[in-house]
Amino acid sequence: MSERGAPPAAEKRVALVTGAGRGIGRAIALELAASDFSLCLVARTRDQLEETRALTGLPKERSLIVLADLATEDAPDCVMQTLLDCYGRIDVLVNNAGWAPPRTSTIKMRAEDLDRILALNLRAPIALARLAALKMTEQGGGTIINIASSAARKTPAGEAVYAAAKAGLIAFTRAAFQELRPNGIKLSAIVPGLVDTSLIPHNKRLDRAMMLSPAEVADAVMQVVNSPAHACPVEITLEPQFDPERSR
Numbered sequence: 001m002s003e004r005g006a007p008p009a010a011e012k013r014v015a016l017v018t019g020a021g022r023g024i025g026r027a028i029a030l031e032l033a034a035s036d037f038s039l040c041l042v043a044r045t046r047d048q049l050e051e052t053r054a055l056t057g058l059p060k061e062r063s064l065i066v067l068a069d070l071a072t073e074d075a076p077d078c079v080m081q082t083l084l085d086c087y088g089r090i091d092v093l094v095n096n097a098g099w100a101p102p103r104t105s106t107i108k109m110r111a112e113d114l115d116r117i118l119a120l121n122l123r124a125p126i127a128l129a130r131l132a133a134l135k136m137t138e139q140g141g142g143t144i145i146n147i148a149s150s151a152a153r154k155t156p157a158g159e160a161v162y163a164a165a166k167a168g169l170i171a172f173t174r175a176a177f178q179e180l181r182p183n184g185i186k187l188s189a190i191v192p193g194l195v196d197t198s199l200i201p202h203n204k205r206l207d208r209a210m211m212l213s214p215a216e217v218a219d220a221v222m223q224v225v226n227s228p229a230h231a232c233p234v235e236i237t238l239e240p241q242f243d244p245e246r247s248r
């Protein structure tokens, strides 16, 4: 609840979820829909977003689909404009869309992959957070959640650029929280270990049953969304209880 004005009725609250077509983003969209949010679902693949929409059970007028490649420079502005034209407000932003190629050493990485990793995992979430914060400030509050990764902490070989982007996203979250807390805006970075999604290629050294599920990450998101008005979980680290990496 904002300190400056009455909160909107539950069904009037609006959440934007990037990368909502599958994996963690879909699980987050389902949880937010179950809490009566209206949604804006963003990714590049229409069929997957339509499937997410169907699973939420929300009518079309409460489940806007926006197709966008967030690694392109104009995409964050276009997405936010489309959302605001439709709903006129934003209460929750979940910057979830992310990507990394299979482990590749930095010197062997293609220049276009380097740019894409930074644009999608770091630039786009910051650009969307900036636009959301402008509107949330006008509204008297809101919540911005950034899905980072344990790669930022574990810094594995072959994931240097991805780890740098996610570490940057965590640093942005913490610094922007300091800037935006007087405006009633919560910021949180969720830092998950391995999650069983299509982002993680099949590999016999990985026990997928031991990985986190997308729903478990979505639970952490809802912990932030439902946190008391005077408290903000600025960072949540979530690791699988048992290590999915089998010893050789």
Ligand SMILES: NC(=O)c1ccc[n+]([C@@H]2O[C@H](COP(=O)([O-])OP(=O)(O)OC[C@H]3O[C@@H](n4cnc5c(N)ncnc54)[C@H](OP(=O)(O)O)[C@@H]3O)[C@@H](O)[C@H]2O)c1
Binding pocket: 018, 019, 020, 021, 022, 023, 024, 025, 042, 043, 044, 045, 046, 048, 068, 069, 070, 071, 096, 097, 098, 099, 120, 147, 148, 149, 150, 191, 192, 193, 194, 195, 196, 197, 198, 199, 200
């Ligand atoms: N899986 C893990 O072990 C793990 C661990 C820690 C953190 N994470 C983070 O969690 C987030 C979600 O990952 P996930 O595992 O759920 O991945 P995923 O199953 O591959 O889903 C990624 C989602 O992002 C969308 N996306 C990808 N590139 C995009 C682009 N350029 N523009 C717009 N949307 C794009 C995808 O849809 P389209 O391809 O249709 O665009 C899809 O909906 C990512 O930020 C990832 O870094 C994952």
